[in-house]
Amino acid sequence: xxxxxxxxxxxxxxxxxxxxxxxxxxxxxxxxxxxxxxxxxxxxxxxxxxxxxxxxxxxxxxxxxxxxxxxxxxxxxxxxxxxxxxxxxxxxxxxxxxxxxxxxxxxxx
Numbered sequence: 001x002x003x004x005x006x007x008x009x010x011x012x013x014x015x016x017x018x019x020x021x022x023x024x025x026x027x028x029x030x031x032x033x034x035x036x037x038x039x040x041x042x043x044x045x046x047x048x049x050x051x052x053x054x055x056x057x058x059x060x061x062x063x064x065x066x067x068x069x070x071x072x073x074x075x076x077x078x079x080x081x082x083x084x085x086x087x088x089x090x091x092x093x094x095x096x097x098x099x100x101x102x103x104x105x106x107x108x109x
Contacts, residue, residue, distance in 0.1 A: 001095050002059035006035030010057040010096075014041045017050040017073075026051065035093075042083045051079060056107050059096035069107040070096065 001007060010031040016024040027041030043049060051074040056067045078089035 001035055001093055002057070003095065003097050006033065007031055007055075007057045007059050007096050010035070010037075010055055011067075012037050012039055013054045013056070014039050015052045015054055016043055016045065017052045019050075023052075040085050049079065053091065055094075055096070057096050063108075066108040068096070070094075 008031075012029050012031060013025060014027040016026055018024065024043060026043050027039050029037050029039050031037045039053070053072045053074060054069055055072075056069050058067055061068050072091060072094075074089050078087055080086045
């Protein structure tokens with residue numbers, strides 16, 4: 001949400017946050033007109049993964065070239081084995097108006 005309205009044109013990406021290597025993009029989607037989204041992905045890795053949901057949006061942004069990016073870490077108990085999702089993580093309804101200290105940064109393209 002952006003205040004009382006759905007965030008428009010938000011891009012949601014699922015990343016494997018790697019400590020020593022570049023992060024791996026697992027999946028990507030756009031928010032629906034009502035602000036909802038569903039995202040799942042599959043990656044083969046020899047080590048454990050650290051999945052993050054990154055939301056790129058323009059809520060309360062005046063920039064024409066930068067979007068706000070906010071990162072959420074997916075809890076370990078929602079990491080499934082195999083391609084089929086056994087347990088979905090419900091992010092809830094975050095309000096993108098608020099900034100999250102140390103978890104938000106501009107994303108300029």
